[in-house]
Amino acid sequence: MTNLLKLSTNLSELPFNIHFHLSSALNRGDIWLKILDDHSRDVYYLRSDELERISRESNPSSALLRYLGNRGQTVFDLLSRLQALSKIYGHYMDAPQLILKRKFAPLIWSRREQVLVSPVENDELLIRLVCHAKGFPYPHFQWMNEGGDMEGESSNTLIISRCACSAKNVYKCRVWNEVEDGMEYSQFYRSNGKQFRSELISDVIDLTPYKEDGDWVCDRCKQEQIARLQKIMDEDDQAPIQSATRCDLNYKEEELVAADKVALIISNCNYEYLPDLITPHCDAETLAQGVQELKYKTVTLGDLNLEEMQFIVKEYKKLLGDGVYAIFYFVGHGFEANGQCYLLPVDAPAEDYSPEHCLSMDWVLSVWQDHVPALNLMLLDVCRKFLPCNMNAFTSYAEQFRSKEWWCKRV
Incomplete structure (x- = not known):
């Protein structure tokens, strides 16, 4: 030049x-x-x-x-x-x-807060991290989690969930700028001991204040919890079945021994179209701690849609073998129609319910009917007030579970 x-x-x-x-x-x-x-x-x-x-x-x-x-x-x-x-x-x-x-300008932090953290507009369950560094050439950004690079996160902005899993992670942002070699201007900048590269790494970002109240969990955590349930089932498949009871003529009393203890806890709190509930996640956590102290293998899931609820009910039935002590707990929106309880998933409509929008407890029992645990405790923390207008649809839906053959299997 x-x-x-x-x-x-x-x-x-x-x-x-x-x-x-x-x-x-x-x-x-x-x-x-x-x-x-x-x-x-x-x-x-x-x-x-x-x-x-x-x-x-x-x-x-x-x-x-x-x-x-x-x-x-x-x-x-x-x-x-x-x-x-x-x-x-x-x-x-x-x-x-x-x-x-233009003269090379090493990177500097352009704000006192190296990374600005704020809630995402119109989505209270997400937070935005923006790294503020400037220099010339324009900076490169790489977000880091637990000391490793986050794949695909190479802009100055990172969007993450407000789940507890995010608050526990260690986030940083690595920033660097450099005059690349091999360009028509490279020799001018990369000669005679001139500075042509600089790098900064932000302080650890504290996300604790932004953790969502009520222990909301993200989709990744849901999948991990479902995987945990699958692991429990795999372990049960490999474990020898113990006798649910042990009776000996030399004993005056019968000793009851559970072949296994399992608990499925579902708490729906953040509804898409219905009013949100305040306490379900806290109630679920309290119960989970209690049953875990009683040596129950416990899976706690939150804010499930209808498809997810149906899936987890079908998976849970695989744990309900002979001699098993089982607890099923649901807390969230629900109602009663024609004497039958219905549980509402988080994607339920605000009005004009029909059976296909809900999880019927008759349907749940029909899924589990061929599995008879020694103890099957079901706890439903829902409102029993009837909300739908189309009673005929619910009456017709319930008839399929009222046949003599089905009730004999249920008993």
Whole structure:
């Protein structure tokens, strides 16, 4: 690169090699169009006929540089414009500035809070992390979790859930900028001991204040809890079955021994269309602690939709073998229709319920009817007030569970 370039150099008077490299960089991805302004009084504004004429040029960026030079624009003016646009377009504005020899600027934190944490608008279950660092060239960002890079999280913003699992994790943001090797401007920046790279790592980000009240859990945690249930079932398949009772003529009393103890706890709190409930997750956690003290293998799930509730009920039945002590607990919205309890998933509509929107306890019992544990305790913490208007639909739905054959199996 020539040393004749000055900040005061008019854009129409750029040295040939700089003009050539700069116009080539501005042509890539039509960056030159991003330089233009829509405001008619701005020096970077083009009328529609001017824009069309320049677009037809074989080298539109070269034509634009001459045009801006005729308007009195200098290297300093263009650098100022590119620097401002880098806040919007990031790395796209690096190459033109490097060609114009903008000085390397090592990274600094641009705010006292290195990472700003805030709730996501219109979604109270998500939080946004924004890393505030600046320098030139434009920074690269890499979010880190527990000391390792988070795959695909390489912008200055990270969106995560407000689940307890996020609050427990150790998040940081690694930031660096560098003049890459092998470019037309690389030799100028990477010679004579000049600094061409810098790096910062943020402090650990404390997410504890942003943890969702009520122990809401994210989809990943739900899947982990379901996997835990599957693990319990796999262990039970491999374990020898113990006798539920042990009777000996030499004993005066019969000793009861459970083959296994399992508990499924579902708490629905954050409904999409119905009013949210305050205490279900707390109630579920309290019960879970109690049954775990009694040596129950416990799976606690929260805020399930209908498909998830049906799936987990079918999976849970695999644990209900002979001699098993089983507890099923549901807390959330529900109602009673024609003497039958219905449980509402979090995706239930706000009104005009029909049987396909709910989880019928008759359906639950029908799923479990071929599995007879020694103890099957079901606790339903729901309102029994009848809410639907279409009673006929619920009456017809319940008839399938009222046949003599089904009731004999149920008994």
